[in-house]
Amino acid sequence: MADGMADQLPATVDTSSHARNRSIIRLEGVHKYYHLGDFQVHALRGISLEIHAGEFVAVMGASGSGKSTLMNIIGCLDKPSRGQYFLDGTDVSQLQKAELARVRNRKLGFVFQQFNLLARTSALENVELPTVYAGISPQERETRAQTALERVGLSDRAHHYPSQLSGGQQQRVAIARALVNQPSILLADEPTGNLDSRTSVEIMDIFQQLNAGQGLTVVIVTHEHDIAQYARRALEFRDGKVRRDAAIKDRLVARDVLPTLPTLEDEDAEDELKTP
Amino acid sequence: MDFWNTLRLALRALARNKLRSSLTMLGIIIGVGAVIAVVSIGQGADAMIQQGIQNMGTNVVYISAGSGRPGGTRMGYGAVKTLTMDDLNAISREIPLIKEAAPGVMSRAQVVYQNQNWNTSIMGTTSNYFPIRKWIVTAGTVFSDDEVDAAANVCVIGTTVAGYLFGNDDPIGKQIRIRNLPFRVVGLLESKGQSVMGTDQDDQIFAPYTTVQRKLSGVTWIQMILASANTPEASIGAMQPITLLLRERHRIRTGDEDDFFVRTQSEMADMAAQTQLVMTLLLGSVASVSLLVGGIGIMNIMLVSVTERTREIGVRMAVGATESDVQLQFLVEAVTLSMMGGLVGIVVGVAGSAMINNLLAWPTVLSTQAIVMAALFSVGVGVFFGYYPARKAAQLDPIEALRYE
Numbered sequence: 001m002a003d004g005m006a007d008q009l010p011a012t013v014d015t016s017s018h019a020r021n022r023s024i025i026r027l028e029g030v031h032k033y034y035h036l037g038d039f040q041v042h043a044l045r046g047i048s049l050e051i052h053a054g055e056f057v058a059v060m061g062a063s064g065s066g067k068s069t070l071m072n073i074i075g076c077l078d079k080p081s082r083g084q085y086f087l088d089g090t091d092v093s094q095l096q097k098a099e100l101a102r103v104r105n106r107k108l109g110f111v112f113q114q115f116n117l118l119a120r121t122s123a124l125e126n127v128e129l130p131t132v133y134a135g136i137s138p139q140e141r142e143t144r145a146q147t148a149l150e151r152v153g154l155s156d157r158a159h160h161y162p163s164q165l166s167g168g169q170q171q172r173v174a175i176a177r178a179l180v181n182q183p184s185i186l187l188a189d190e191p192t193g194n195l196d197s198r199t200s201v202e203i204m205d206i207f208q209q210l211n212a213g214q215g216l217t218v219v220i221v222t223h224e225h226d227i228a229q230y231a232r233r234a235l236e237f238r239d240g241k242v243r244r245d246a247a248i249k250d251r252l253v254a255r256d257v258l259p260t261l262p263t264l265e266d267e268d269a270e271d272e273l274k275t276p
Numbered sequence: 277m278d279f280w281n282t283l284r285l286a287l288r289a290l291a292r293n294k295l296r297s298s299l300t301m302l303g304i305i306i307g308v309g310a311v312i313a314v315v316s317i318g319q320g321a322d323a324m325i326q327q328g329i330q331n332m333g334t335n336v337v338y339i340s341a342g343s344g345r346p347g348g349t350r351m352g353y354g355a356v357k358t359l360t361m362d363d364l365n366a367i368s369r370e371i372p373l374i375k376e377a378a379p380g381v382m383s384r385a386q387v388v389y390q391n392q393n394w395n396t397s398i399m400g401t402t403s404n405y406f407p408i409r410k411w412i413v414t415a416g417t418v419f420s421d422d423e424v425d426a427a428a429n430v431c432v433i434g435t436t437v438a439g440y441l442f443g444n445d446d447p448i449g450k451q452i453r454i455r456n457l458p459f460r461v462v463g464l465l466e467s468k469g470q471s472v473m474g475t476d477q478d479d480q481i482f483a484p485y486t487t488v489q490r491k492l493s494g495v496t497w498i499q500m501i502l503a504s505a506n507t508p509e510a511s512i513g514a515m516q517p518i519t520l521l522l523r524e525r526h527r528i529r530t531g532d533e534d535d536f537f538v539r540t541q542s543e544m545a546d547m548a549a550q551t552q553l554v555m556t557l558l559l560g561s562v563a564s565v566s567l568l569v570g571g572i573g574i575m576n577i578m579l580v581s582v583t584e585r586t587r588e589i590g591v592r593m594a595v596g597a598t599e600s601d602v603q604l605q606f607l608v609e610a611v612t613l614s615m616m617g618g619l620v621g622i623v624v625g626v627a628g629s630a631m632i633n634n635l636l637a638w639p640t641v642l643s644t645q646a647i648v649m650a651a652l653f654s655v656g657v658g659v660f661f662g663y664y665p666a667r668k669a670a671q672l673d674p675i676e677a678l679r680y681e
């Protein structure tokens with residue numbers, strides 16, 4: 001199923017890099033059980049799937065279908081109860097906790113529905129956080145954080161606290177944080193869940209640019225079909241299984257959609273969007 | 277994560293809750309401050325005792341008339357008539373360990389010089405009393421053996437007495453009246469300060485024992501013998517033969533109590549030092565309880581902090597913090613808290629000890645050892661009581677921590 005997808009992909013994706021055909025995420029018969037006393041929840045029931053470098057995947061499905069569970073496993077925050085997970089060729093299910101932390105730090109970037117920025121910590125320092133655990137020198141850390149903030153169009157908000165930023169701006173800081181260590185995969189669990197529709201499209205625009213421009217592999221979880229339309233491939237979950245895996249038809253490009261959306265009072269946010 | 281970054285993080289986290297951090301530190305501040313102050317009082321007292329031993333001479337043996345209890349002998353001065361100059365001579369003659377022996381006959385009297393008068397104690401003795409006590413005159417001389425034999429009206433005075441009677445005038449050769457009898461001051465003793473017992477040793481007048489016996493007290497006995505051996509060990513070794521000799525001379529039957537009391541200076545000093553040490557340890561451990569309570573306070577606040585910052589911990593783990601990164605972060609925070617408390621505590625302790633010295637006039641000696649110990653101890657408290665909360669933080673599950681509300 002996934003292989004069929006991969007064949008279609010090069011036609012739509014920038015083909016400049018060979019690496020794009022490389023399988024970066026591969027799950028084989030992955031199961032996940034949760035134990036609640038005597039009661040056992042079977043959250044994932046045998047997932048096998050493959051995602052190639054440079055893909056943009058939207059994971060869809062009803063509440064409780066196992067989307068977040070899958071994301072946690074892909075994100076090395078959790079381990080499969082059964083089955084194997086290969087990240088960039090390495091069997092991650094065999095790694096120790098400290099090694100998993102290192103993988104999260106270097107290879108993965110997380111974006112959460114609740115933004116999860118550290119309170120009373122400036123945007124710049126929030127973005128710096130992953131570099132701190134990568135053992136990068138303080139000067140280098142700041143340069144990198146500044147660059148990451150520029151990429152999401154927030155360099156002028158570097159010294160603002162999260163409480164001084166709008167939801168969309170906070171999510172962009174969170175994206176900058178996910179990018180700062182130059183990961184190969186960006187994982188976002190309902191990144192637009194707390195945002196209005198225009199801001200959501202702005203966030204999707206950033207994802208599309210990162211995916212197209214830098215060939216970053218992007219996996220997002222979303223409930224909204226119109227958000228999934230910005231991805232290239234959709235995985236449909238039901239009861240812990242992949243029910244559908246197909247390329248997105250009528251894919252949307254955020255750049256084209258944004259001008260058609262009504263502008264909000266927040267003129268600033270719009271200005272920043274225009275800066276590339 | 278590097279150390280400086282961790283430290284910066286800890287300081288910032290603590291600065292975020294200034295009131296809470298200060299209150300948490302208070303326990304450590306009080307604990308460390310109290311320990312330092314108590315130890316400085318203890319050391320001050322100890323220094324005083326050591327000074328006392330130096331002043332008295334460690335080779336000295338006291339023999340006093342009266343019952344065995346030290347309090348009893350003091351009360352019994354003058355009341356017990358068992359000790360005589362013959363006893364003293366027998367001891368000098370028959371106990372080879374004893375090199376010198378001097379008598380002591382005590383009395384109190386009003387002393388007058390011109391229009392100044394002062395009530396002080398008079399001690400009758402012989403001239404060898406001064407070398408036994410390692411006590412010298414700074415002006416004049418001590419009285420001679422001839423003057424002792426002749427029961428001459430001469431005296432040697434302490435600096436306190438000299439101060440009251442003569443002010444800044446030279447007392448040597450002056451005539452004073454002791455109980456209305458004229459005495460010539462022949463010597464002024466060097467100042468010795470307080471004794472181990474806390475009495476002013478310079479507030480005394482010394483005269484030939486014969487003079488005191490016949491002209492002031494009207495007695496034929498003596499109240500004490502001050503003897504000296506060559507070494508502290510010899511002084512202790514002499515106790516037994518002295519006891520046997522005196523029991524024989526006083527015809528005390530086996531099983532009956534002694535009518536005199538023998539003790540050595542080193543023994544008394546040891547006893548005083550021992551008591552002092554026990555007191556210091558006791559007070560010190562009471563003070564350390566405060567340190568312990570302070571540590572529990574730190575643990576409590578760190579546990580609260582870990583719970584409050586569960587989400588932060590989750591985020592840190594998600595972006596690559598390892599268990600040891602998180603553990604170190606919270607441990608450094610706890611240690612920073614206790615160490616800052618320790619440093620403030622040292623300042624409080626040093627200031628407190630200076631205040632005790634100034635306001636209460638208690639001798640205090642600051643001990644670097646105690647300060648270093650207190651500092652190390654406060655770090656230890658931080659590590660010990662910070663370990664569990666830090667461990668708890670490090671073992672959080674990142675997914676659950678991220679989901680924590």
Ligand SMILES: Nc1ncnc2c1ncn2[C@@H]1O[C@H](COP(=O)(O)OP(=O)(O)OP(=O)(O)O)[C@@H](O)[C@H]1O
Nearest residue numbers: 034035036041043062063064065066067068069070
């Ligand atoms: N820590 C846990 N302990 C027990 N059961 C869990 C735990 N986490 C998830 N589950 C269960 O696993 C199943 C899948 O949960 P998951 O969070 O992956 O769903 P989801 O697809 O992300 O749902 P939503 O769209 O609501 O976020 C659910 O039935 C859920 O109750």
Ligand SMILES: [Mg+2]
Nearest residue numbers: 067068069189
């Ligand atoms: Mg979910």
